[in-house]
Amino acid sequence: MARINDNYLKLAAGYLFPEIGRRVAAFQTDNPEVRLIRLGIGDVVLPLPKSIRRAMHRAVDELGTEKHFHGYGPEQGYGFLREAIAENDFRARSVDVDADEVFVSDGSKCDSGNIQEIFHVDAVVAVPDPVYPVYVDTNVMAGRTGQPDRHGRYEGIVYLPCTKENGFLPAPPTREVDLVYLCFPNNPTGTVAGRDALAGWVDYAKRSGAILLFDAAYEAYITQDGIPHSIFEIPGAREVAIEFRSFSKNAGFTGTRCAYVVIPKELTGRAADASATSIHKLWNRRHTTKFNGASYPVQAGAAAAYTDQGKREIRERVDYYLANAAIIRAGLIDLGLAVYGGINAPYVWVETPDGMGSWEFFDKLLNQAHVVGTPGAGFGSCGEGFFRLSAFGKREAVEEAIERIRTRL
Numbered sequence: 001m002a003r004i005n006d007n008y009l010k011l012a013a014g015y016l017f018p019e020i021g022r023r024v025a026a027f028q029t030d031n032p033e034v035r036l037i038r039l040g041i042g043d044v045v046l047p048l049p050k051s052i053r054r055a056m057h058r059a060v061d062e063l064g065t066e067k068h069f070h071g072y073g074p075e076q077g078y079g080f081l082r083e084a085i086a087e088n089d090f091r092a093r094s095v096d097v098d099a100d101e102v103f104v105s106d107g108s109k110c111d112s113g114n115i116q117e118i119f120h121v122d123a124v125v126a127v128p129d130p131v132y133p134v135y136v137d138t139n140v141m142a143g144r145t146g147q148p149d150r151h152g153r154y155e156g157i158v159y160l161p162c163t164k165e166n167g168f169l170p171a172p173p174t175r176e177v178d179l180v181y182l183c184f185p186n187n188p189t190g191t192v193a194g195r196d197a198l199a200g201w202v203d204y205a206k207r208s209g210a211i212l213l214f215d216a217a218y219e220a221y222i223t224q225d226g227i228p229h230s231i232f233e234i235p236g237a238r239e240v241a242i243e244f245r246s247f248s249k250n251a252g253f254t255g256t257r258c259a260y261v262v263i264p265k266e267l268t269g270r271a272a273d274a275s276a277t278s279i280h281k282l283w284n285r286r287h288t289t290k291f292n293g294a295s296y297p298v299q300a301g302a303a304a305a306y307t308d309q310g311k312r313e314i315r316e317r318v319d320y321y322l323a324n325a326a327i328i329r330a331g332l333i334d335l336g337l338a339v340y341g342g343i344n345a346p347y348v349w350v351e352t353p354d355g356m357g358s359w360e361f362f363d364k365l366l367n368q369a370h371v372v373g374t375p376g377a378g379f380g381s382c383g384e385g386f387f388r389l390s391a392f393g394k395r396e397a398v399e400e401a402i403e404r405i406r407t408r409l
């Protein structure tokens with residue numbers, strides 16, 4: 001028999017979303033007449049913007065002509081998209097990012113999961129708790145951890161507690177680490193980091209030699225002034241950070257698939273002989289070896305996100321979800337619950353009442369209100385006692401869910 005990668009066997013069983021699926025299916029079998037409202041998984045529901053669809057149609061038609069046919073494109077993405085990204089997402093905010101520092105891909109899940117490959121197996125990784133599970137699981141698969149303990153925390157990973165006491169803003173660890181995953185606006189807590197907090201992280205990274213892996217998938221949801229949209233708004237971040245962005249949650253590309261990574265040329269890591277090595281070069285080597293580029297029609301569609309009409313249509317969608325989040329927030333606050341997030345993010349993070357466990361609250365919401373959310377404990381042990389509600393739903397469904405929660409809980 002072929003020898004397997006045993007690290008995969010360390011992955012904690014009963015992973016969050018399958019367990020939710022199991023409980024929902026069991027409930028639905030017992031109660032076939034009940035119409036559940038799902039505010040659990042973070043997937044968009046509004047259709048693709050017209051400007052983007054038009055650009056994709058045009059691109060498909062080009063592929064049908066001899067003159068404009070495209071075969072393999074540049075692995076890093078077409079110049080037209082990389083330029084539009086650098087110009088609109090960064091230079092328009094006075095952030096210095098060059099088009100050739102942008103690597104286009106088919107998703108931030110892959111990018112944030114793959115990035116660890118270019119670092120040593122002994123590299124020490126720090127993650128916030130609670131956290132997007134991809135960051136942890138991909139490091140487990142790579143062999144950077146031991147076994148999980150009974151709370152699901154892996155030996156060898158440095159966990160950074162995000163609690164209501166610290167405003168869900170983790171403080172830099174007291175020890176040195178190699179990599180720190182950060183995500184703002186945050187999934188699952190819906191909270192954001194201000195300039196001072198991010199400057200503290202950049203300062204830590206400079207002092208300790210760590211690299212910050214900054215996931216800004218929800219950047220478009222930042223509504224309040226003064227909150228950085230990019231880690232590269234912080235002076236010095238170009239020497240210590242990588243940023244992940246995605247078209248999934250702003251332009252509705254969860255099914256269409258397009259994202260990108262920004263790796264500044266200044267960023268270096270340490271080789272065995274202690275010499276400084278370009279991370280941009282390593283990632284370019286990995287990306288061009290293992291990836292053959294996002295599809296041409298998808299990149300054409302993504303580029304249309306930067307047209308005036310595209311920007312308008314995306315703003316409408318983001319505002320729609322944010323209005324949902326405001327409805328969820330208001331309803332839960334009215335019930336006397338402690339509510340976080342949902343102002344600069346499509347997620348509302350609520351403290352469960354009377355010290356109830358996350359899963360207990362999940363069952364209560366399912367059984368009494370017929371609403372599906374996500375137990376905070378599924379994102380890490382510090383998520384215990386919290387619950388995530390997603391604003392990615394149709395307005396009527398969100399309104400009805402809140403009405404049910406108000407009247408039946």
Ligand SMILES: *Cc1c(COP(=O)(O)O)cnc(C)c1O
Pocket residue numbers: 042106107108109110132183187215217245246247248249253254258259
């Ligand atoms: C949804 C999400 C992404 C985006 O993933 P894609 O693969 O681009 O769809 C990235 N990071 C976090 C934390 C997310 O919640």
